[in-house]
Amino acid sequence: MNGAESLVQTLVNNDLDVCFTNPGTSEMHFVASIGTNDKMRSILTLFEGVATGAADGYGRMLGKPACTLLHLGPGLSNGLANLHNARRAGSPIVNFIGDHATYHHRFDAPLTSDIHSLANPVSSWVKSSKDAKSLPADGVEAITASLMNSGQTATLVVPANCAWDESVEPLPGAEKPVPPAFVKEDIVTAAKRLSRGKQSLLMMSGNALSLEGLELADKIAQKTGAHLISSTFASRIRRGEGSVKVDRLGYFAEQAEQQLAGMEEMVVVGTKAPVAFFAYPGKSSEFTPEGCNVTTLVEPGHDIVGALQALVDELDANRFTPRRQTLQRPELMTGALTSDVVGCGVVKFMPDNAIIVDESATSGFGTYTLADNAPGNDWIFLTGGSIGFGLPNALGAAVACPDRKVICLHGDGGAMYTIQALWTMARENVDVLSIIFSNRKYMILQIELARVGAQTMNKKTLDMMDLTNPELDFVKMSEGMGVAATRATTAEEFNQQIEVAMQHKGPGLIEVVI
């Protein structure tokens, strides 16, 4: 049994059984070992950013890692942007990066590069295997690392000869790490702070935004009067019917500062005190109002739900019943096609327990707001600001949850970064409906251009944020990759198309021209 065969069986023994890949020559033994192992599913992508983004979506939904299999430094490079998002999301991912045989490295062949230097910025754990016999144990170590702190990225570099040389027997399933415990004194402190009758809030992220976390937070809110606010870009939040409403912190400083105005006590839950996404000339980077105390209930990645339960206990708030959202389907709109029209159509027809992957930038607010009263759903955000996460994440979420509808809301500019995801959606026949908002510009940048005070709005400047000349045709591109697509230019067209699309099971795309 060679190293690759023993590694792949070890992965399967450890409940890692999906591999998103774009392999090359140095991964051929790994590929062959997947090919002969019935338990490992392999999903081919045409670009590595699709593989890593899919692994992120998979990890966010299941809380366990898929693996990627990538081709040396350049293959990893193409996957880095979505690994950056995954790191910010706290997603469990194991990357296997094929490398030259150990003895081949000194020749500096064309594909040689410093893989560790590339991997470190996005990985919590990086290692290179030294021989075939170490490979199964390295694999277990990687999986264990990926599950620490509630989820993180582990990257194992696998030299080709470690894959093809004779190895040892596969290893059995190892014990899974549990999240680090909360600190009891932090619970007591937070309870005191929240009991003072001051204007207070819980600033929440991570598992605080799970159904269980939100229910506990709402008991705390009912007991103390604290507001519930989520991070702007959380990994995932449970929303809609049956869940608890939480306000989302605004992206722009003026929104966030308004939401936080007058607050005297901020308890942060699985996140930190909020800061601006970008700096702007003459504006503060921090959103916390002056004089507001900030108390940490529990660190990101630690036992957040446990900490919330402890706080409920400490506050004696177990008797409160969570105030759950009810279902309110909106009426369809007519006339011009806008973000609100899309929101009404999506929420009108979306099935129960959908997953919504949101890289809609400036175009998705209409849907976001209405989804508070949609059927129960999980909403996935762009955590790291690295564009092109949406389509791959939707693919991965659909692989993770094959019985749930995945709706991907995507800006046109962002969709072009990893448009190759459509092909894998078709190939795997996943139930993903992609809605592309074609406003034909990087709208967010035109807004930001003004906000940063770079006031040159001449044509040459605006052209650098313009997606006309030529206009992108997402219907043709989608069909070119095997995903059926339609284009909507009016509310009526969209309403008709979204109704059909929501009833269809399998990949589809609607280009919304707004």
Next chain:
Amino acid sequence: MNGAESLVQTLVNNDLDVCFTNPGTSEMHFVASIGTNDKMRSILTLFEGVATGAADGYGRMLGKPACTLLHLGPGLSNGLANLHNARRAGSPIVNFIGDHATYHHRFDAPLTSDIHSLANPVSSWVKSSKDAKSLPADGVEAITASLMNSGQTATLVVPANCAWDESVEPLPGAEKPVPPAFVKEDIVTAAKRLSRGKQSLLMMSGNALSLEGLELADKIAQKTGAHLISSTFASRIRRGEGSVKVDRLGYFAEQAEQQLAGMEEMVVVGTKAPVAFFAYPGKSSEFTPEGCNVTTLVEPGHDIVGALQALVDELDANRFTPRRQTLQRPELMTGALTSDVVGCGVVKFMPDNAIIVDESATSGFGTYTLADNAPGNDWIFLTGGSIGFGLPNALGAAVACPDRKVICLHGDGGAMYTIQALWTMARENVDVLSIIFSNRKYMILQIELARVGAQTMNKKTLDMMDLTNPELDFVKMSEGMGVAATRATTAEEFNQQIEVAMQHKGPGLIEVVI
């Protein structure tokens, strides 16, 4: 005058006047300063790998840098794969990576990452500007660095406040660095080695493959009987009518070893002794025959043409006239569409002084062989093995040389990595004809799978190298990005389409179904 304005004018003063960009909020002042500077051309790309690959092609053709403008660590990440190729090609490139304001860094906002760790593996020079007043001088330093050693990558990280704060006056043009000199003793040694009457060869890369370098090499060959062999993946080589024929080292070990069999003296010129692209079980990583002496004439990036001239002088070979290739247009073929059919059609109709960008993998050999007797042309190779270089490089070469036809030969698998390049080709109306070989598989991997001895050829394994299910439609994708396209399925169809396409000026694409 803010930092960005002074920097951009400084770049223009230093003959850097093309920027391939995909900007974000932290680059808005840079964007605005380009927008108000008439001398700086900005070219928008939809994905950063297109920007870096285009800068590579531009640098290879002109020997001077274009710049890229990319968005923090994730923007750089997306550009890394083609920067890897550029590093191997020795292309001059200046990357400007926007970053958070210096004072914003400590807040670890979502887009924060270790940019230097990402940049170092592909850059010969990396620096972060510390304030706006330093920016113009940092820009000059970056350009100078990019021109050292005949071309390399320089990366300057530009925090947003360095762009928007008040700066100093722009700097004037600085002196350009010259390549490091050759070593006189190496010339004498090489001359002695080549004069012993042994079986000998020049192994050549870099500027040795320019018209001037090849002419000098041929004089040496005529005088000493040495064979002329080029690296497998050189940056660029002058070929066709008027140039000198040189054999290309084979990619596969068995080809290379056959070419080198019996050689007793190898003189390496701007490269090193050849090694295998990958290691294979039980096979040698080095191609140099046992007992063959290896002598370095001149190091990569040094004064290669000067060294060749010195060797010609040392050998008293100036009297020889270079044996130039003559024009021989092939006859068109009929019937089934094959790599050879494409080669005949391309060489039959290609105009004089075309640029051929080759990421054809297994499908381009038919064209490569015939191009020795094509009209004079420059051939550009995939130097670093990082897939998806072809379309972006073709874009950059066309921007660099607007009066020359660029022909991009591309495998279907590789073309999907940076397919977004088509949109920028349409937008800039560059004269690039892309020929996509649709064999519907990663053919090279199916070959490599067998070669590495991973002999599992079952369906699940082969599916990981298969591009059917669904079949990609490059015509639709191309049209979706604004580039007119046709599909050829027979020799007759291709012959008709290639004749028309070669006469057309502007972007076009032919999907060749083979």
